[in-house]
Amino acid sequence: CMDEIRLERIGSSAKATPAATPKVLPLVAMTMGSDSDLAVMSAGLKILDEFSVPYVVRITSAHRTPHLMMKFAAEMSASTCKVIIAGAGGAAHLPGMLASETHLPVIGVPIKASVLDGVDSLYSIVQMPRGIPCATMGIGNSTNAALLAIRILGNTYPEYAERMKEYQAKMAAEVYAKDEKLGE
Numbered sequence: 001c002m003d004e005i006r007l008e009r010i011g012s013s014a015k016a017t018p019a020a021t022p023k024v025l026p027l028v029a030m031t032m033g034s035d036s037d038l039a040v041m042s043a044g045l046k047i048l049d050e051f052s053v054p055y056v057v058r059i060t061s062a063h064r065t066p067h068l069m070m071k072f073a074a075e076m077s078a079s080t081c082k083v084i085i086a087g088a089g090g091a092a093h094l095p096g097m098l099a100s101e102t103h104l105p106v107i108g109v110p111i112k113a114s115v116l117d118g119v120d121s122l123y124s125i126v127q128m129p130r131g132i133p134c135a136t137m138g139i140g141n142s143t144n145a146a147l148l149a150i151r152i153l154g155n156t157y158p159e160y161a162e163r164m165k166e167y168q169a170k171m172a173a174e175v176y177a178k179d180e181k182l183g184e
């Protein structure tokens with residue numbers, strides 16, 4: 001059954017346990033429409049790892065496995081998860097459909113599919129009807145999706161807010177250093 005096909009990984013240093021019940025309580029859930037999206041979404045996973053955020057990651061296609069997608073949304077809604085990140089390309093309905101199936105904030109990442117340079121994905125995600133919001137990142141920008149998720153966590157968990165301030169200060173220091181070097 002197509003609904004049984006899934007990739008599951010537990011983040012934040014825990015061991016990968018394919019298709020197993022999460023051993024950690026996730027704060028973020030990341031999902032994507034296809035394993036072909038993983039190359040783009042892995043940048044966001046790297047950020048979640050960097051900030052030691054416990055997460056789950058799954059492949060749940062809105063079109064190929066709609067029942068799995070709905071089950072995932074229900075499971076995450078009833079779990080410790082605070083934010084869902086969803087990446088999809090082409091007729092990218094996954095983020096919006098998840099937003100319909102959960103009360104949690106959903107952050108969509110439009111992924112460039114084979115044609116139309118990802119503009120199709122962007123439009124599919126950003127144009128949600130009034131009442132069902134879905135935060136939409138730039139095309140392929142899973143890094144910002146993870147950073148936004150961490151900012152949301154920062155409202156509840158001060159350690160993530162502190163880590164975010166450090167992250168921003170470090171980034172600014174790098175720019176200052178480059179500017180200084182250029183002016184030498």
Ligand code: RP5
Pocket residue numbers: 032033034035036037061087088089090111112113
């Ligand atoms: C979407 O279709 C996926 O999110 C992916 O971006 C795109 C292509 O999927 P594959 O044909 O590579 O599996 O559902």
